[in-house]
Amino acid sequence: MHLPDGILSAPVWIGAGAVTAGALALCVRRASRQLDEQRAPLMGVLGAFVFAAQMINFPVPGGTSGHLMGAVLLAVLLGPAAASVVLFCVFLVQSLLFQDGGITALGANFINMGLVGSFGGWAVYRLLAGGGGQARRSLAAFVAAWAAVEVGALLAALQLWASGSAPLMPVLWTMGTVHAFIGIGEGLITVATLRFLSAARPSLLESVP
Amino acid sequence: MKTFVLVLLAVSLAVAAGLALLASGAPDGLEHSLASLGVAEGEALLAAPMADYQLPGESPARWRQIGAGLSGTLVVFFLAWLAGTLLRRRRPRSLPPAPAHSQSEH
Numbered sequence: 621m622h623l624p625d626g627i628l629s630a631p632v633w634i635g636a637g638a639v640t641a642g643a644l645a646l647c648v649r650r651a652s653r654q655l656d657e658q659r660a661p662l663m664g665v666l667g668a669f670v671f672a673a674q675m676i677n678f679p680v681p682g683g684t685s686g687h688l689m690g691a692v693l694l695a696v697l698l699g700p701a702a703a704s705v706v707l708f709c710v711f712l713v714q715s716l717l718f719q720d721g722g723i724t725a726l727g728a729n730f731i732n733m734g735l736v737g738s739f740g741g742w743a744v745y746r747l748l749a750g751g752g753g754q755a756r757r758s759l760a761a762f763v764a765a766w767a768a769v770e771v772g773a774l775l776a777a778l779q780l781w782a783s784g785s786a787p788l789m790p791v792l793w794t795m796g797t798v799h800a801f802i803g804i805g806e807g808l809i810t811v812a813t814l815r816f817l818s819a820a821r822p823s824l825l826e827s828v829p
Numbered sequence: 830m831k832t833f834v835l836v837l838l839a840v841s842l843a844v845a846a847g848l849a850l851l852a853s854g855a856p857d858g859l860e861h862s863l864a865s866l867g868v869a870e871g872e873a874l875l876a877a878p879m880a881d882y883q884l885p886g887e888s889p890a891r892w893r894q895i896g897a898g899l900s901g902t903l904v905v906f907f908l909a910w911l912a913g914t915l916l917r918r919r920r921p922r923s924l925p926p927a928p929a930h931s932q933s934e935h
Contacts, residue, residue: 621859626871652919658830660917664910665837671905672845675882675898677853684861685853705916709909713901719877776859786866794865798858821833 621689621769621776621799622714622729625722629783636779637727643735644708650701659702666694667706669813671713678805686802689772691737692765693810696745697817699828700738707734732776737768744768754815761814762807769806773799838906845898849882850891 628636670690677685690710694703711729714720721729741764748760777795780786818825856864863870878885884896 621857623859624870625874627863627868648916648919652916655913655917657917660910660913661830661834663913664906664908665834665841667909668838668902668906669841669844672841672849672898672902675845675849675852675901677855677857679853679855680858682861683855684858685855686858687852702913702916705912706909709912710905713905713908715877716875717877717879717901717904718882718897719873719875719880720882722871723874773858777862780863780868785868786863790866791862794862795858798861802858817837 621686621733621773621802622711622721623725623732623776623779625724627722627783627785628725628728628779629785632779632783633724633728636725636731640708640727640730640735643731644704647701647704651699651705654699655702659698663698663702663706666697667709670694670707671710673809674710674714680798680801680805682798682801684798686769686799686805688806688809689733689737689769690810691734692741692745692761692768692806693813695738695742696761696814697824697828700742703738703742704730704734707738728776728779732772732779736772736775737765740771741765741768754818758811758815762811765807765810766800766803769799769803770796773802838902841902841906842899845902846895849894849898 670688670693673688673690675687677687679685691703691707694706697703698706708730711721711726711734715723715726715729744767745760745764748763749757752760773795774792777786777791780791781788873880879897879900882894882897882901883890884893884900886893
């Protein structure tokens with residue numbers, strides 16, 4: 621779901637870039653108050669994992685494909701602020717080294733696939749998981765991951781519409797339906813990874829800011 | 830923790846090098862939507878050194894993809910680790926030191 625260069629109008633990508641700069645500054649402030657000694661290498665390796673997982677496109681019905689975005693996964697493991705910083709690193713490397721996502725679209729891509737999931741998805745997760753057991757936490761992570769992908773896709777559709785690149789209802793409909801399927805993959809991978817990591821290292825989820 | 834990080838890094842490298850070869854080549858959700866609406870993708874502003882997850886060169890595409898995946902995974906690993914380290918350095922002096930940590934406050 622990485623928007624390329626040349627498809628968003630200047631007001632849209634500059635506006636999204638400004639939102640991204642402001643949000644990133646707040647994330648840096650917030651994360652720097654919360655990080656403990658073990659978080660820095662953990663941020664590195666979880667970023668590496670999300671980058672690698674994003675290379676794997678899984679097929680979805682309708683002749684298309686999707687890949688993990690990983691924002692809810694990172695937010696549950698690192699807290700939303702540190703997760704956002706890690707996701708920005710991933711998108712930056714993807715756009716500069718791999719031409720995956722335009723450089724001008726970096727802000728919009730960070731909002732759609734980073735901020736929406738790491739803050740919005742994380743809020744949904746916390747709300748649904750409560751103090752519940754593993755089954756409830758897994759269900760909460762699935763719903764949060766699905767919703768993050770769907771909302772991010774609809775936001776991308778709105779940005780395309782606001783840029784004059786696509787008509788409103790068709791772009792909302794096609795992005796919304798395709799990503800409703802992709803979100804199922806996102807939810808399954810998120811839950812499986814969380815369960816695997818919490819089984820391998822139970823303390824991981826206890827100290828999250 | 831060190832072991833955990835190393836094992837997870839090895840898993841990530843294996844995913845980037847191995848599983849990625851099995852990835853679906855079908856257009857992703859956004860590409861599919863754009864194509865179905867007849868929207869042309871724009872020109873990239875800068876040519877990236879490993880566009881489309883392929884190292885440049887004459888080797889077979891499969892090897893160039895493995896090389897690109899491994900490089901990207903390592904670059905993100907060090908960049909996000911560096912970001913985490915810089916964030917910790919930024920910790921305001923008014924806050925108590927993080928647990929099990931007593932140096933590099935300034």
